Structures are given as structure tokens and as C-alpha cells.
Amino acid sequence: MDRRSFLKFTAASGVALMSPLGIEGSARAAAATYGGPYFLLIHASGGWDPTLACDPKGSDGPVRINATFTRGQIGQAGNIRYAPISATIGGNPYGPQQFFTKYQNRLYIINGIDTTTGNHDTGTRAIWSGQVTDGFPSFAAVVAAAKTPDNPLGFIANGGYETTAGLTSLTRLGNVDSVQRIAYANRIDPANPMNTYHTNATWDRINMMQRERLDDLRKRQTLPRLSRSAGELYLARSTDNTLPQLAAALPSQAMINAATNGLHRQAMVALAGFKTGLAVAASISTGGFDTHGNHDNSHQPLMCNFLYGIDMIMQEITNQGLDGKVVVCVGSDFGRTPGYNAQQGKDHWNITSMLFMGPGISGGKVVGSTDDGQKANKVNPSTLQPDPNGTRIRCEHIQNALRKLAGVADSSAARKFPIAATEEMPLFT
């Protein structure tokens, strides 16, 4: 049964089709194909060092923050100052110079973000949800729930911060070839629509009666855990017709394996989800940034490869015809200390940066800053200009602004998880 038939069936049978989780919208609204914008969250896991990318300091300042270059060597692309580091990727040099030069007019950079934590889990949660509180949902979950309330494939994840807080389903795709087989659950041979276990009418009947039973059970349920889990199953089941669409759009596993960059590989799946209009948001991640030892030799090639991966993703967005439809957000758990430890590593530091590109984002801007000791400078919350009497930019400011950018700030999904902030910042306006 496809979604349209399902809706007709429910209307004819008088079955109430309410969201199990109290989120707004009806199945009828959700039935419309979502056309964007889509949100791709890219996480540098372990705590990256922004001074090796968009917030460079140099070795000859009051504090020797970067050992491998001086202040005079720091590059500039438009308004963006970048670290002059490089690595050989695919036989060619690649680093911040190539990346920031190419995307200088599209990038919106926020430096000097205070995550208020040095804990990996908490930092990851704060960056992508706006709160340090355990269990707070990812922005991806909020936007997926708000944009397509009954959509079980709204949030695709392969790392990063995955908490949904029951707002929507989380999907991991794993080996995409297996998706073909389960996309056609009633076909004995997935390639043969005539060879089925049940007649199509019987299969529709089974699913409809199961849904009725689950709905009754859910309504009777008084334990929050059981009510939540029944609601999650109810929501996850409206995928009858969408999984074949996704299966058809997915690249083959061989094509994915052929991509050389890990981030790019993950994004290929996410972008296929966007292209079908099924996925609204995706979270992808790559790790290794927790360089407590041998920082420069370990972190610099990682950072270059990370930026290269984002470059590949931007090209893939173009190749998939999604230009102007995907908001790309890049962040990490937190930053790394200004100084080097005894093992030439850098430890956890609560000040970090984020990058943004995509529709609604004013490119070529850098907001926020850090001082020579890599401490966050305060900004005026209205003008975003440096202001010693202002406030630090924190995760809650960014996430509240992101919710506004996405147009979901007033959705019931967002209202269910309000982000506490002492003031608002017009970061994306």
C-alpha cells in the first residue's frame, strides 16, 4: 500500500490517524513530497582544532598556539583568515587554502563559540542540540519532525549526535544492497512483483489491521516508556511505499565503496535520501580529532582531509541537482587547548568554531572571534560585533538561530524542547 492508498483507506475506514508523539501535522500534510531545504550535519568527532582551519593564531603571538606557522603566514580568502597547512590528497596538495578560497563567498563562519564543556558527549550534544541536558534532541531530529511529522525516514544518521528524544525515527542504512531486499517485503523475489507471499489486498489488510491494533494499544498504554515505544513503532511503519523509492535512488554499495573519502561516502547515502524527498536531515561524522599526543602531525592531515571531504560533498550536491537546497552545518565536540602538552598534544578546550553553507546563509561572513590566548571574545548580542560588555556566543544561540533559519522555531517539535538562552542572536539574518 502506498501512502496515498493508505490515506484513502484510513479515510474510508474512519481510523484516526494521529501522530503517535503529539507532533503537529497530519498524515495528509506529510504525504506531500518534501522539497527542501535539507540539512546535512557534519561532525568532526573528538574535538577539532579550529586554529588549524578558520581561526588561526600562529607561533609568534603572545601564546605559541600553532607551532607550524607564524602569524605572517596566515592566509586570507575574502573575509576568512585560514591556517596555511596542507596535505597531499590524491596526489595533490589540499588544505584550508584550497577550501576557503573556493568557498569564501558561500561560507558563514562562527568563531569563538563557548561550548561550556570539555566532555566529548556533552560537547557533541551541545553543538548539535543547543543544550548540555542529557537526552535533548538533535537539530536534525527537530527539523525532520517539524517538516515531515509522520515520515519514518526523515532523519538519516551515520554518526554525530543521533538523539531523537522520540520526535522522529532514526535510520541507519548500513549495507545499501540489503535495502533492496527488504524494500519489497511481500515479494518472494524482490525483482518479481507477481510472485508474492500474500495478495496485495491481503498484505494491505494485514498492515491496516496491525496499525489499528497498535493504535488501540498505544491509546490504552499508560507507562511512558511503553507508550513511547509503541508510538515509535507506529511512526516507523508509515514507510510502506517510501522504502522502494529510497532503494531505487541509492547508489550501489560498489559505487559507495569506490569513493575515496569517508565523509563523501556517507554523504552519498544521505543525498540520495534528500533527492527522493524522503530524508529531511542527515548527520554524518568522521573521527580521529582527539589528538592528545603528537597533535600537529596527526591533526593537520586530518583537518585537510576533512575539508577535502566537505569539498567532495559540495560537488556531490551539485551533481545530484541539489544546489541551493542543502544547508551544510559543520561542527565538533569542542576545540583544543592553546598550548601543547608534554606529549606535544593538545587537550580539550571549550572554545570552538562552526561553518555553514547553503540556502538562507549569507556567505563570506565571519562572526565571533577569539583573543590571542584563544579565549572567546564577547559580542554584542544584537549587532554581533565585538563588545567587552556583551556575551559569548554559545551553542544555544546558534541552535535557536538555526531553528529560525529552518522555519521550525515555532513548530510543536521545537516547542516541546525549548532551548534556554538568556538572549537571542540574529546569527543567520
Next chain:
Amino acid sequence: MSNAPTSRLNYVGSRSDTPRLLTLGLFATLGSALAGCGADQCLSNTQFYEQKVWAEVVATSCIKCHAPEGVAAQKNSKFLQYSQAFPGFLDLNLSNITEVAKTQYDGQSILLLKPTGKIDHGGGAVLAEGSPEYNTLKEMVKRTSSPVSCDGQSADPLSGKIEILDPTQTLRKAALQLSGRLPTDAEIATVSAGGEEALGTALDAMMTEKAFFDRLKELYNDTLLTGRYTGQGLNLLNAADYPNKFWYRNGKADDGMLTMQEQNDRTWSDYGIASEALELVAYVAKQNKPFSEILTANYTVVNPWSARVYGLNPQTLGFTNLADYYEFREAKVSITQGGNPLALPHAGILTTPVFLNRYPTTATNINRARARFTFKFFLATDLLAVAERPIDPSSVTSLTPTRDDAYCTSCHKIMDPIASTYQKWDAAGRFVPMATGWPSFMPQPGFGNAIVDNVSQYPAALQWLSQRIVQDPRFAVSALNIIYRGIMGQEPLQYPLAGDPEFAAKQKAWQEQDKVFQKVLKSFSEGNQNVKLLFKGLIMSSLYRATSVRGLDPAQAEMLGTGRYLTPELLARKIGATLGIRWVRPFDPERRDLLPTDYNLLYGGIDFDNVTRRLTSPNGIMTSVAQRMANEMSCQAVTWEYTKPLNDRLLFKYVKLSEAPEDDNGFPVPDAINNIRRNIQHLHQRILGESLDINDPEIERTYQLFVKTWRELHAAANTDLPYECEGRWDRETGAALMGAQIQVTDDRYFTVRSWMAVLSYLMLDYKFLEE
């Protein structure tokens, strides 16, 4: 004084039943209340500490240094506050703070003078006089001399508000969970007659079965993630240390030319080494030894194959069956260094090659990761969570704060001594007692305020550490947490943070959970630390058995019930237990289950390497896998059942295939209808665990599915059955049936596919896919 009721839980019965009161006494009564102030605003001293002092001051400002292993404790501070990893931490803390508050200097409590820096305080001034936190402490000091009690708070808030599974229903749930099977008729009869006590006895018996120990290993594998090295055990061993590593080839290294026998020997040698840590956990449980031995065992466990790898003679180790891959025995292992044997100082899991390799170290990490995971796995403490609270970079003056700043040293002073206990085990997990070069800035091996002060004892420092860990009350909590996660599919509730808008309700939920935990931990302690008591205590509690509540704020009922989407492993076993046949990989000679193999990651499973966190909520992909499973299994199960004699059937005991609900003229056939409904009732019981009256609406709903499907097929008059669904195979073995064994090759009565529809429907049910 209150008379808190002891009967506050009701069994859930059939829908028409009036719930019976149950006297379990699972919870302690709430503390007594004395006369005091108005009910709306009144907080007793205990409540004031819990809701204000702990949540708003101690947890955010004090605990980092004033935990028992913290900087302040090392300086003999009398103010000691325990984290929530310690059982009964709130009571301990209130008692301590009450005593400390009474100590005065110049007429003022040191509880106010020290944090404001007015007298010597190691942490300097951390609170401003007049700040909300200061005022909270001030109120606490006042209360120590004038304790506040409150009227009207003695009633048990859950009294009569919870319905739980009755003993036989609990038995089914536990049997599937612990043993991967349904309870036998004899077990059901015994528990039905004997109630709670009989349930406990039945659980004891289940926890002697092999399946239980496999489940225990699964739970610990989800935590330790040593499954990462499945099939690679031998790669973890150094051939110089273990010259018998390639015993199955007379010492010659693998060259890809193994005979079948050599390949088999290699496989089971690999298994023995890779599963050593988990098998030790199972061994300790099987022998009913104190669970502390998972860390303190001065031995490891080997199967006959890994025994040979370690150069041991299996014949001397007491195996009952030298051909049993899964039999493990105690053994003491020596390595070869400089041509001489050197006995390993075993410290349970900590010194197994698989653990040391799963949590390696580097020259720059210097065993800190191993220390962190030791805390996490065996002391229920996330060291990094100490840094979870908001920190202010402007207060940090050092550029290398992990060494120099109090924000960082508070953690490192705890972590680094433990890191030092691992100093004689290198990055690859080799024992290197003569190794030098441990960084001089690292402290002596130690734990808390104790240290290993004799250098000659450093090689055995992990044994020393193990003994101290298991004496720490957090060791038992860590085991309880791991088992709780495994059988409940949830994380234990954490004490709510100050400022949480649902603080009060969440605190009540946490308190109820804590009462159960305390009771279970007490039983564990008094029961010689037998790990089975942790399972039993949780399963017998309302946390596991609750099915509904009334009159409670949802947040206050958050700790009740399981509601977990089954893991691939659990669902695979449940399919076999209920249908009598398994969903296996086609054409696989080993007939491995599909869910934990081909569909593992798609169904939310983990690979112990890249994907290490299970999905506990379903998504569209997972429900599609379930649909595939339901259809393939209904296709197989119906005809397989009808190829068997009636007495051997599990699913269709009450109805023949020829029994249709209507005759060819569309008139109902009452006897057939009765039998169909009776069998539907049986299927609801067997597959979903529902005991329903024959007139229950759910029986009617399922009957309607059957009859509507039958009418559709009858109208179409097509009697063809998909070839794959015919009764041509033994579905238990996969073997083709021969001659007269082949039965049910068409659907002449239109009932095969009608029953297939019913089975698919039931296997897609919430109560089948979740527990």
C-alpha cells in the same frame, strides 16, 4: 508517623478482571515525617538537601574535588560528597554535610567560610557571599541546628497505582529474555500454583541453562565490545611470548595452506582467545563464585584449544569433554621471556589479551584510556562527566590545563594513578615486567588515596587494583547497571539536574528506581555477590514487570516497564521459541540466523567496532526487515505445521486445514468457526503471550482478518500456493522432504494463506517485536 502501605502493586489480569492487590514488599516505605510546615512549600531536611543543596551546589561546584578520590579528599578534607555512582549517595552526603556544617570558626560554619575563601580552602573562593548557592548552603547550615520536617508527605506515592505482570506472565517474559525459550508447561503449572516464591525458584533454574550464560556474555560484550576480535584471537598474541601459538601446525605460522583440521583448530583457538574475557564472566557466574572474581581471578579461562595455544596440557585442566569448543576451565598462564617461563599476574578481565588490545594505549596516551574504561566499566563512573558541568575558560590561566589547572587536575589525579597500574602491560597487551621508561611525571600506581609504594610490586599492580575496585561499592553498581541495560533495554535514570523543568517528578522516579536498586544490591551483597541475584532482583521488581499506572505524572512513572525493541539476537531466539523454527540464512550449511548476520546493522545491531551503540527505537528500515521476516516465516510455518501429526504441532493444535468459516453457499460453519477462534486464541497466547477470553475484541479482530482473507481467496478461486511456501521441506533442518512426507502443496481450502496472513499479522505485532 505514616503507615505506608505494603500493598501497592496490582497484577494485571485479563481485561475484565478487577486487579488483585499484591503484597510484594518490593519497596521500602518512605521515611517518616514529622510535624513542620505547610505542605505546599515544605521541604524536609532530606528533601532540601536532595533538591537544593545537591542539585544546585554540590553537584555543580563541590563534587569535583570533594568526591572520595578527589583532590580535597587526598588532603584529608572532612567534607566528602559521593557521586550518584555510589549506592545511597544522598543519605551519605546529607549525613556528612550535617556533621561538617556543625564545625564553626569564629561562630560561623566552615561550610560557609571555606567556599567563600574566608578561611583556607584548597579550591579558593568558589562561591560569592550572597549568591543563590551561598544562600542555599546558609539555609542548610541553619537546618542542621533546627531540622525541618513536614506533615503529609508520608504516604507512598505509588500505592495502588501500578499494575504488574502476574508470576506466570513474568515467567514467560523472563524465559524469553534469559533462556531464549518459552516456559514449559510444568514450569507454568508450578509458578501458577506457587506464585512469587515459585517464580523465584523457576528463575533460579533458568539461570543454570547454557542460554542464560550466552545471554550474560552478550550483555558484557555490549559493554566491553571485545566481540570486535571475534575470529582474530590469535592475532592478539605474540609468538615469542607464546611459542605454542601455532600448535596446530607444529609451530609453523599460517601460510594460507591450512588443512581442514588445521583450519578447525585455528578457528577454535581464535575463539578461545577472543572470547576469554566474556567466558571468564560466564565461568564465574556458572560456578556461582563471587562476581568480584571477574577482576580478582588469579587465573584465566581456556577451552581445550586455547589451552594448547598457551602451552598447557588440556588433559590436566579437568575438562569433561575435550572436544567441546565451549567448555572453559580455569588455567594459569605463563609466557616465555628470555627462554624462561614467566607466570602472568592474572587480574581477571583486566589482564586478558583481548581486553588489553580492545583498549590499547599509546606512548602519548600512557594508559589513561585504559584507566578511563576501568572506571567506566567496573566503577560505574564516567570520569569525563566530571568535565560535563559548565566551565569558564576565563578562569583557566594555564596553557596546559590538564597538568596545571584545577579543572583538569581534578580528573587526572583520579585517573593517572590507575593508568600507572597498567604500566607493565604494553600497547599490544604484552606483559613487560622489566619495562622502563614510564614517564616520571606520572604518579605511582594507586587508587583513591592508596598507592603501591614498592616498585617491585608494580608488575602485579593490576592485581592490587582489582582487589580495591571490588571492595568499592561502585563495583556492584557497575554490574547492576550493565545487567539493567541488558534486560531493560534502557539506561538507568540519572538524578535530575538542577533547573530541569520536571525536576520534582524526575526526582521521584529516580527515588523509586533507587529503592529497587538498593534492595537488589543488598541481596547481591548478602548473597556472596552471585550475579544471578542481580538478574533475579530486577526481574522480580516492578521496574521490569510494570504494565500500567494510573494517577501518576508521566515523568514520575518513567522508571517503569521495559518497552524495548528487541535486538537482532533476542528476536532471532524469540522466533525459534514461539514458532519452533528459525529464520535462517538460505543455503548456509551452518544455518545461521539471518537477523544477527545479514540484517544485523539494518536491524539496529552493532559490530563491536565501528557501530557500538544499539538502536533501541525502530525505524522504517527495521520495520521493513520485520515485515520480510514475518512473511518468510509465515510462509514456512503454516505448511510445516500441517505436515506434522497433531500432537507434534505447536501452532495449529485446534483446527484442521479443511475447516473453513463458511460453506460454498456462504453460510457460516459454526464448528469450524469455533475451532478457528480457539486456535486464534492459542496463537495470541503462544506468539504474543496474551491470555485472552475467546470473546475478547482482539480475538475478534484477528478472526476478521482470517475470514476476510479467506473470502477474498475463495472468491478468486485460485488454489495455487507459492512453491516456496509448500510443505516440501523440513523447516527445522532445511532438508527436503521425500515422497509421502511432502504434503500441503496447494491451498484447496483457501485456509493456508488465511493462516499465513494471521501469522504475519501476529509476528508484526508490537508485543512480538518488543518486550
